[in-house]
Amino acid sequence: MSKIASDTKMLAEGTVIIALTVILKDVLPPIYQLPQGGSVSAAGMVPLLWFALRRGLRPGLEAGTVYGLVHMALPGSYIVDPIQALLDYPIAFAALGLAGMFRKYPLAGVGVGIFGRFLAHFASGVWFFSQYAPAGTHPVVYSAIYNGSFLFVEFIVSAILIYIVVKRRLLEIYL
C-alpha cells in the first residue's frame, strides 16, 4: 500500500468520506423521530469528524468545505442569499474540520468542531432573521435556541459514536 502517494490516498479518502456523510445524513433512517416531525439524523457528522481526527486540520477543513458544496447541490437545500448560503453550507461544515486540531483528545475535537458549526449556523440565523423577522423581536435569541438545541443532540450522538470508534482503534486503519 505504501506505493500509493499519500496525497492521492488522502484525496480519495476525503472524497469517499464526503459521499459517506451524505449517506448517513440523508439515506439511513434517522436515529430518533421526534413527535413534531423533526428527527435526529444518523450521526451525519461522524465521518467528517473522523476524517479530521485521522488526517489533521487542513484536510478536515477542505473535506468539510467540499461536503458543504455537495450538500448545497443536492435536493432539499435552502438558499436565500449568498451570505446565508456560504455560512450554512461550506463554512458550517468546514468548521467540523476544526476537530483536527485536537487529535490527541478526540472528544474535545468533536466539541470544538460542532461548536464551530453552531457558530456558523448561529451567524446565518441572525443574518436571516434580521431580514425577515419583524422589528422589536430578538433574532439572536431565536437563532441560538433553534440551532443550539438541535446541534446539542447531534453533539451527544456524535460524541458517543466517536468515542466508541476511537476505542476500537478505527482511526488508524489502513493509514
Add this chain to the structure above:
Amino acid sequence: MSVFEGFRFRHVSSPIHRLDPRVKFFYVLVIFGVAIAFLEVLPLILLFLIQIPFVLVASVQREWIRSLKGASFLAILIFVVNFAFGYFGGFYPSSMSPWEYPLAMSLRFLVLVESFSIFFLTTSPDHLSLALEQSHVPYEFCFAFTTAVRFVPVLAEEAQTIMDAQKARGLELEKGNFIKRVRNYIPILIPLIVSAIRRSLELAEAMESRAWGATEKRTNLYVLKMRSADYTLIAISIGMVIISIYVRLFITIPSLTMLLT
C-alpha cells in the same frame, strides 16, 4: 429503494440545462438583487412569475413544486409573525397596509428560495464542477466534488446491504431508549467506514494508475463555451437590472390596496 432515488445520476438535457452555469449563476444573482431592491408586492409577484417559463422549459416542475412546498411553510411563518407584530405592535412601513408588508416579505423569501433552487435543479454536478474548475478553483476540490456525488448511489446501496445483513443477524434499530439507539448504529457505522476506506484505496490506486497529478496543466474533454443562448440570458439579466433601476428611480409602484379599492 425510493430513499436515494433523488441521488441517482440522471442525464437530463434541456435548453436550460445546456446553459453555461456561470451565466445561470449571474442570472440568479440578478434576481437576488432585484428582489432585495423592491419591497412592493407587484414587482415581487412579477419576479416570481418570470421564473415559471424557466421551470417549464427545463421540465423540472415536479422537483420545483416539491421545493416550493418545503419553502411555503417558512413563508407562511414569516407572514404570520410579521403580520402579528405589524398589526398589534405597529411595526410596518406607513406607506403600506398591515397585511401588504408581510405579504411582500414572504413573497421575497419565496422568490429567493426558488431562484436558487432552479439553479441547482437545472445544473448537473458535472457542469457545476466544470464551471468551478474554469473559475480557477483548485482541481482537487472539483474532483472531490464530482466524484463524491457519483459515489453516493454506490455507497447507498452498500449501506442498505450492511443494514439488511445486520438486521438479519438480529439488530433492532427501532427499539430502546436514546442511548441504546445510538449504540445500535455501531454495527452499521463501523462496517460502513471500513468498506468506505477500502473503496478509497481502490480509488487511489485507480487514480495513480492513470497518472493523477502528473501533468501540471490539465485539459478537459468538454470546455464550457458561451453560446448564443447564453448571451441571450445575459442580455435578459442586464435588461432586468436596467428596468428595475429605472422603475426604482422614476416610477412609484402602486400598492395592492390602492389597486383594489
